[in-house]
Amino acid sequence: MNFLSAIIENLFLLPIVIFLNVIFAITVIFLERKKPSSTWAWLLVLYFLPFVGFLLYLLLGRQLRKKHLFRWDGKKDIGIDRLITYQIEALKKNQLDFRNDHVQDYRHLIYMNLTTNNAVLTQDNAVHIFDDGREKFEALIKDILAAKNHIHIQYYIFKLDNLGQRIYNTLLKKAKQGVKVRILYDEMGSRDVRKRHFKELIELGGEVEVFFPSILPLINPRLNFRNHRKIVVIDGRIGYIGGFNVGDEYLGLSDRFGYWRDTHLRIEGSSVHPLQTRFILDWNQASAKNDINYAERYFPIIPQKGTSALQIISSGPDTEWEVIKNNYLRLITNAKRYIYIQSPYFIPDESFFDAIRVASLAGIDVRIMIPNKPDHMFVYWATYSYVGQLVEAGAKIYHYEKGFIHAKMIVVDDEVASVGTANIDVRSFSLNFEVNAVLYDPALAHRLAEIFEHDILDSSELTKELYLNRSNAVKFKESISRLLSPIL
Numbered sequence: 026m027n028f029l030s031a032i033i034e035n036l037f038l039l040p041i042v043i044f045l046n047v048i049f050a051i052t053v054i055f056l057e058r059k060k061p062s063s064t065w066a067w068l069l070v071l072y073f074l075p076f077v078g079f080l081l082y083l084l085l086g087r088q089l090r091k092k093h094l095f096r097w098d099g100k101k102d103i104g105i106d107r108l109i110t111y112q113i114e115a116l117k118k119n120q121l122d123f124r125n126d127h128v129q130d131y132r133h134l135i136y137m138n139l140t141t142n143n144a145v146l147t148q149d150n151a152v153h154i155f156d157d158g159r160e161k162f163e164a165l166i167k168d169i170l171a172a173k174n175h176i177h178i179q180y181y182i183f184k185l186d187n188l189g190q191r192i193y194n195t196l197l198k199k200a201k202q203g204v205k206v207r208i209l210y211d212e213m214g215s216r217d218v219r220k221r222h223f224k225e226l227i228e229l230g231g232e233v234e235v236f237f238p239s240i241l242p243l244i245n246p247r248l249n250f251r252n253h254r255k256i257v258v259i260d261g262r263i264g265y266i267g268g269f270n271v272g273d274e275y276l277g278l279s280d281r282f283g284y285w286r287d288t289h290l291r292i293e294g295s296s297v298h299p300l301q302t303r304f305i306l307d308w309n310q311a312s313a314k315n316d317i318n319y320a321e322r323y324f325p326i327i328p329q330k331g332t333s334a335l336q337i338i339s340s341g342p343d344t345e346w347e348v349i350k351n352n353y354l355r356l357i358t359n360a361k362r363y364i365y366i367q368s369p370y371f372i373p374d375e376s377f378f379d380a381i382r383v384a385s386l387a388g389i390d391v392r393i394m395i396p397n398k399p400d401h402m403f404v405y406w407a408t409y410s411y412v413g414q415l416v417e418a419g420a421k422i423y424h425y426e427k428g429f430i431h432a433k434m435i436v437v438d439d440e441v442a443s444v445g446t447a448n449i450d451v452r453s454f455s456l457n458f459e460v461n462a463v464l465y466d467p468a469l470a471h472r473l474a475e476i477f478e479h480d481i482l483d484s485s486e487l488t489k490e491l492y493l494n495r496s497n498a499v500k501f502k503e504s505i506s507r508l509l510s511p512i513l
Contacts, residue, residue, distance in 0.1 A: 105145060105302070112146060113139050124148045128334045128465045131441055134355050135336065138463065141346045144336040150294030151331030152462075152469055154444075155267070156432075156476050158275040161289045162188060168259050168291075169195050174322050175205040177258040177304045181214035181251065181446075182270035185222055187278075189271050193226070200229040207317075209308050211236045211252045214270070234311040250342055253446050253457040255289075256304050261325045264292040264300040266337070266445055266462050268431050277428060282398070284428030286480065288367070288444050288473070290462055293330040299337035303460055334465040340447070341458035349447045349461050350454040353435060354380050360437045363390035365477045367432040371395055371408040372450040378411065385420040394480060396431075397424035404450075407506035409499070413492040427483035433461075436473040441465055444473070 115121035116136045123129045128148070138144035155161035169176055169192070176199060183189060200206045206226060210218060212235050223233040236252040257265035267289025269275050277284040292300070301323055309316045317323070340348035357364055357380045364384060371393060373381070385391040393412055399405030412422045433453075436442040445461025447453040464470065 105143070105298070108145050109139055109143050121146075123334075124332060125334060125465075127440065127467055131359075131465055134352065134359070134441075134463070135465075137351065137355065138336050138338050138348070141351070142338050142340070142344070142348045144338045144348075144463075145299060146334060146336055147295035147299075148334040149327075149329040149331065150292055150296050150333040150335055152294075152333045152335070152464065152466070153291040154469065154472055154476070155269075155289040155291065156286065158269055158277060158285055158287060161265075161267075161269055161287075161291075162192070162276070164291060165257065165265060166192065166195050168263050169199060172199055172204050172259050174260045175207070175258075176260075177207050177209075177256070177301070177308070179209040179252075179254055179256040179304055179307060180270050181211045181253045181255060182272055183208065183210040183215045183218060184270075184272035185218060186273045188273050188276055192271060193223075196231065197226055197229065200226055200231045206231040207308060208233045209236060209252075209304070209311055212238045213251050214253070232312075232315050234308060234315065236307065236311045249452070249456045251457050252307060253453065254303070254307065254339070254460045255446055256300055256307075256460065258297060258301045258304055261301055261323050262293065262297060262327055264297040266290050266292065266300060266460060268433050268446060282400070282429035286425060286428060286430040286432060288432040288434050288476070290444055292335075292462070293327070294333070295327055296335050296337055296462070297327065298324050300460075303337065303339055307458070332466075333469060336463045336465075337460065338463060339458070339460040340454070342456055343458075347454050349443075349445070349459055350374075350377060352443060352461070352463060353377060353449070356435055356437045356441060356443065357381055357384055360384055360389050362438045363392070363474075365434075365436045365474055366391075366393045366449065367395075367430060367434045367477065367480070368393075368449040369396050369400065369429070369431050369433075370404050370448040370450045370453075371411055372404065373411060374451055374454065377449065377454075378414075381420070382415060382418045385415060385418040388419075391415070391420040392423065392477070392481075393420060394423040394425055394430060394477065394484060396429050397426050397485070398429060400429070403506045405506075406499075406502040410503035410507045412487065413495075413503070416487055416489050416492050422487040423481055423484035424487060425480060425484050427480075430480070434473060434477070436470050436477065439471045439474055440467055442470045442473050 112121060113136065116132055116139070121132070125148070135146050139146070155164070176196065185193060196206045208223065208226070208231070220233050220235065223231070227233060237250060255265070255267060255270060268287040269289045273279065274282055275285050275287065279285070305317045305323070338348050338352060340350070354377060364381070381391060393415065395408055395412060416422050433446060433448055434442065434444050442464045443461050444464065445459065447459040447461055453459050
């Protein structure tokens, strides 16, 4: 009798659940104005998981209000607006002074970055490439120890394990010397870290902020809008950008991942100023009362350190254009000889997938390197599905076997490259806050290509035969992951 009563009660609830689900679906379709692929994916979730699906949508699917994000009046004091206007007009008139004729070949890409992202072109940079975590962090600690005025550190993941504690102790030492230390971390990435863990630094005058913190413990309505950037600026003269976070696994000390292959850049030159600006914008967004105001010490005059030309570009749900994705597309469509890509996640949207497939079909040497092991199961099998289709189009796909490859790198024709924090997926293209360096330097591009080719020695190739002979279980995993890929 009790069982029968429960069934009858649930039947009465069914129309209410259906009605609420219809309302939720209308919200997804008409109010949020998502891309069709993402809309359909969320409708499937709502259909198969009534009510629970909407709770997931509240955590993962909501759009971000952009109006008041990343505003800083100090930008006009730097003089960057005048420089951007000058470079745009000079490019229009074909009068911009390129110190290297090679850079002129990419004037259209440079123009796009200027007009859509205010990414000023600098041509006086010295850039060092790191492909190993130990080397990168030893250099970083050395630069921190040499700091005279300020240290600005921003990471998606900042763990206070052995490596994190070593960096933290170094920062404490500099704070005791009167150097201003600021640390910005993302709460979702650094979920085990709290501001109280930096108590000693704060007592010494250092400052710590958290990007998009939870409103309540374990409840964060902005799960999908994470600050994935990794930026360090020291004295406004030295900058770091790339894929490494702070944690022991990035030194290859994780039993799960083994050796960690990543790519990071150390920059000296005028491009440190755009990195500094990016840090300050992110910091002021996260800070409630410790905003950074413009001061000359943050933007010192830097003597020429090198001859490398580059732009710092950033994107996120706050930007009108998918800046980094558009850069990737431009690099792909301009390729004449080869395209090398390294990314732990390869879940492209339709435009990117079509561009790289057409390049491969047109005879461009397309090579893509992905991990041989997942850090997220659905992401791995979705990646496997996409690269499998590219194998059929003639692309060469490599599984990195030495450990885990986390590098986010594209290099084209030994001429131009992009290195930074953005993966090849919808999350990096439109949901996360990312930052990349676009390098217009044949020597740097050639070096990155050499690193890629060396990594091939530690990789296995996914051939057409291997992909076609995959098991039905793999095909099933691919299908489910591919279906959910717009919301992964």
